[in-house]
Amino acid sequence: MATTTTSVPRRRRPARPDAQRSALGPGHRTLPRALGFAALLALAALWLLPLLWGLVTALKSEAQAASLPVRWFPQAGGFTLDSFRTVLTSSNLPLWLLNSVLVAVVVTAVTVLISAMAAYGFSRTVFRGREWLYALTIAAIMVPPQILIVPLFRQMLSLGLVDTYWGIILPQLVAPAMVFVLKGFFDGIPVELEEAARMDGAGAFRVFWQIVMPLSRSVLAAVSIFVFISAWNNFLWPFIVVNDPDLMTMPVGLATVKNAFGVTFAADMAGATIAALPLLVIFMLFQRQIIRGVATTGLGGQ
């Protein structure tokens, strides 16, 4: 069977338009595709099982989760939503999610706007010091934000921003890597469009806002996705700068409550499920855009 399926298309291979889509080249038909499929299935199962196990645990009671032998499906009582109820009523999780949304949305909107403006300034205009300011921006990409926790915390103390939203947000607005990505894109836009608009009397900011920004929708979406994911999942800085449980973002709050409740595996998994859901749902809705966005900006930041 394998010989018939592989040898027939092989002869007319060069004419096949999809020939180049395979990593192994058109010759891949000589490789048993069934083997590739089996390997892929095994690997994907390995990656999905932990997620499923977490979800199944969240749907158990604490007693069921902690009973031996280890079972996927609980024996007594079946699945229950008790753990979700516990987490939603006895912890601040809903509040932490709201804080995360607020922080991530503000960080994304402001970061993308000021990074795009800066990238446009560096790409299209001349002013004294532009060259070395851009060089400094590029060099700063190498600074790991983690090493700044001590001086930044000191700074926030003296600015009175510890335990405030601004304290969480401000340091996250600096994204030199995104400036780099955006400048690369702006450099490639033909300048004639802007010149035409300027002939009609449009000011510099209007040209940027009404011509350049709409033209850059794809890269702006990519950068926004990237910045949003980083802000949404950021742990270290919000963890350092916030002690007030009412101001915690979700990754920080969830990590703190873990220590407060003792051993509660089902509740842990219920909390984790709720915390994981927003981004997973967004991903399922916009899979194509997110994958493209991360792949194109990924090399510029992380």
Add this chain to the structure above:
Amino acid sequence: MSTAELSRPGTAPTGARGRPSRRAGLGSGFWFTAPFLVVFAGFLLWPVVYGVYLAFTGASLSGGGEGLIGFGNFGEALSDPLVWRTLLNTAVFTVASTVPLVVLPLVMALLVHLSLPGQWLWRLAFFAPYLLPVTVVSLLWVWILQPELGLLNDWLGAVGIGPVAWVQGEGSAMWSVVIATVWWTSGFNFLLYLAGLQNIPGYLYEAAALDGSGGWRTLRSITLPMLGRTTGIIVVLQVLASLKVFDQIYQMTSGGPDNATRSILLYVYDQGFSNYRLGYASAIANIFFLLVIVLSVAQLRLFNRREA
């Protein structure tokens, strides 16, 4: 981090493409960059400078010790066995995580690129974990790796292995963190590889097919060599990302047991925020920063030489 990309602006000076410039009469350039430059200066450049300054003081979180004390903190750091221990732990984690985080995503991307049915599912399976907040990943893996009730020990027990203490064992704790990290972030490198595969021109495959090259041969002599640049970038990015490990270690093991998983950044945090020694913590942070710079430059050099 985009250190890999640094080579580009380096080789092509920034002004090379500055076309409209004066001719177009834009005088407002500085104001476009001003908002970014304000936060850039305030929350990146200044903390870097301030952090270097702090490293030469005895500053404490509880106040006092503001005066300069010279190289005292650095001297202490170099003779502090825990600095060396945590540096070693960081290096071990970096190597142990980078290897699977390059190999597995490559395998995933090659398999997905076979254009088998179910593309949507494969991408979801491999990439979804990357979208999880680190706290979710830590909670999930601490549960899976739980010695008595955990899924993994249950499976290992079925084939006669274990039980392994995982996060609670001195020898296995680091591996627990590595496993969780590999599962969590493979999807990112997978996407970069997938993009790299899509960029290989189809005519190469057609030529290989005309020459009668088989699947494995094509893989070895076309696909893998053409992915060389992508692999280089992924290795550079991954090493830098792994060196900066903090979150999942803090959450899964808190650096234990007996410092077996304490990374250098965890030690910075401990000294600064548990022992209140901001000056000393800054000195360690700066030593680490220096190492990152040296390593980045070395990697870029190596990478560029292979390119040329």
